[in-house]
Amino acid sequence: MKKLGFIDLFIDEWHANNYPAWIRGSKFAADFKLHLAWEEAPKEGRRDLKQWCKDFDMIPAQSIQQVVDECDALFVLAPSNPEVHERLAEIPLKSGKPLYIDKPFAPSRAAAQRIIQLAQKHNTPLMSSSALRYSNEIIEARQKITPAEIAFVGTRGGGSSFEEYGIHQLEMIVSLIRAKASKLMQCGAGDTKHLVIEFDTGARASVTLQAALPFTLTIAAGGKTREITSTNNFFPNLLDEILNFFNTGISPIAIEETLEIATILEVAVNAQKTLDTWIKL
Known part of the structure; x- marks a missing residue:
């Protein structure tokens, strides 16, 4: 069973709050276990990492490195903040482990190219999609x-x-x-x-x-x-595609298409x- 890790700017947000149910309800659910979650800092007025993990039956991680070391496949979330994706994804991109980066992939073509190049350098399977x-x-x-x-x-x-x-x-x-x-x-x-x-x-x-x-x-x-x-x-269809990608290491979306969308x-x-x-x- 593959262990999944969440990496986020702040964990109490809509995608992180809903992905667990879709993962557990997926046709690929038997292959995966929600394991670790990490946030850079809690957002004011929302749950902190410890409470969020308690609510979603996950374990709070002390660092991005811990998530990468202990998990088999990785999510970089922060769906409202693409400007932090490159920074949050730096260690995962060097891991060689399948990585899903939430939408929007990157705030610019240049950032998208850097992310893609780092993934390719380290043979890290990469996927992103709305x-x-x-x-x-x-x-x-x-x-x-x-x-x-x-x-x-x-x-x-x-x-x-x-x-x-x-x-x-x-x-x-x-x-x-x-x-x-x-x-x-x-x-x-x-x-x-x-x-x-x-x-x-x-x-x-x-x-x-x-x-x-x-x-x-x-x-x-x-x-x-x-x-x-x-x-x-x-969303259920997307999570099925992500989990299948985590199983195969092959993204259903050509990376050139993801780069084109970021450019537009x-x-x-x-x-x-x-x-x-x-x-x-």
């Missing part, structure tokens, strides 16, 4: 539609900021189109963010982010239009300062 890639509906769409058929993907979804939540829609788009972005433009208004992306295949995509919107999308492909009006079961996200975040202007990638 859960939305693994909704039942997106999985089915990828099975039925080839990237070459796609002319347009329009996604809509919620979130408090583009910096933190834009990743979900970009992950869906890139997982479907599977091409490099050539240029993009932010052209939203008020509290609605609207991003247009052109890919080197000629396909285009749009991202619309407004706080209360559910995640939905439109796919125009092969002369037909597919409307996806709900996205379901994405960085440019799109910065493009909020120059609305209605095409920016080449």
Whole structure:
């Protein structure tokens, strides 16, 4: 049975609070044991590591090194703080043990490249993803539609900021189109963010982010239009994929695709300062 370790900026956050139930409910649950957790520091008003571990039947670790030494597969969480991922992941990246880094993978292309290069140097299997890639509906769409058929993907979804939540829609788009972005433009208004992306295949995509919107999308492909009006079961599906990755050491997502998403996200975040202007990638 493989031992799992959590590494976080502060442990009492939504992903860390929910991943244990999905791990224990996974079809791969019998292969794994939730073992150690570590946080850099508790967030004010939330549970500290000792109490959190008591609540989730895990053991508080004294250091990242202890988590790496005593666990077989590793999570770096901090889903609201991608700027700390590179720092928190430094020791895990040198371990050679399968490592999942939560979304967004990195705040910039340069940081993403450094993370990838360190993993490759130490033969550390690496995976990162937004859960939305693994909704039942997106999985089915990828099975039925080839990237070459796609002319347009329009996604809509919620979130408090583009910096933190834009990743979900970009992950869906890139997982479907599977091409490099050539240029993009932010052209939203008020509290609605609207991003247009052109890919080197000629396909285009749009991202619309407004706080209360559910995640939905439109796919125009092969002369037909597919409307996806709900996205379901994405977190349990994601955890199944992560645990399978921990078993095999092979990520289901090409690292080049993860780098492409990080690149688009960085440019799109910065493009909020120059609305209605095409920016080449």
